Amino acid sequence: ERYILEDRNYISVINPYKEFFATNQIVKNIEGYTKKIHIYESETPIQNILSVVKYDDKISDYFFRTIGQFERKFKNVLINAICELYVHNSQMPNESLKCLEYITEIEKFINQYTIELTLNNGSTYTCLNKPYLIDAIQRNVVVFPKFATNFPNSLSKKGYVYNEFVLENRFMILKKLYDIGTGDKSSSKNILLQHYYNSQKMLPLWVIPNALTLGELNVLFSMLDMSTQKQICAKLMNVDITKIKEKNVSTFMGYVENIRRIRNVINHYEPLIPFLLNKTHLIKQDIDIINV
Secondary structure (H helix, E strand, C coil), X not given: CCCHHHHCCHHHHCCCCHHHXXXXXXXXXXXXXXXXXXXXXXXXXXXXXXXXXXXXXXXXXHHHHHHHHHHHHHHHHHHHHHHHHHHHCCCCHHHHHHCCHHHHHHHHHHHHHEEEEECCCCCXXXXXXXXXXXXXXXXXXXXXXXXXXXXXXXEECCEEEECHHHHHHHHHHHHHHHHHHCCCHHHCCCHXXXXXXXXXXXXXXXXXXHXXXXXXXXXXXXXXXXXXXXHHHHHHHCCCXXXXXXXXXXXHHHHHHHHHHHHHHHHCCCCHHHHHHHCHHHHHHHHHXXXX
């Protein structure tokens, strides 16, 4: 205990857990703001706080392992479903099993809906030509990649609805897929991709998810057609696809986002128990999902 602050700083030991040892609290209105003031006993032994810290570490270790297992399975089920879209609906039969058609589709999309800007220092920057894309979407003349039929839409209680606020983020995902797929090594440091970079110019679609984060996988999932999304959810939840409804797909995406946030807390060595207690409505659902 004497050297605990050499291993962990004060705000990660005392601040997150001190409220657990409060014996009471009072609420005061200070200049129109409500403030909770905790009441403590005269002393709280450091050993008591460290016991909670150690328990937090155990929970974090469990979540880290389990979330890793979920992410691996989600990644594989997702990419298998996307590759099936190309194998069964390919315009390039000879290339369908290699799943390379996605590169051509993304390239056409990028070339048509991006604009090159010149910065003050003379360098150029390619970005989404959002007004042009929005106009094309409204005129229903956009051809999206097979795995991105819901590129401009968000799932709501009324089904998929147009949402222009998601366009730039999803465009960046497509751009990243294209950069990785065409052999731009700077776009990914993933060691699993190095073999393909060294042996061929274009990467098969089924190796791309190894270079994506859990959040990016969720965005990729959100762009899929509803039928494919239901197929993925059914496999992950081990239920018949007929039992998967639109609301289950929407809920699943919310769960994955919450799992991503939990994983980020763990990866940054932040206290997990206080985070979970502040998000108590997330705990049971997320544990159910990551244990599939």
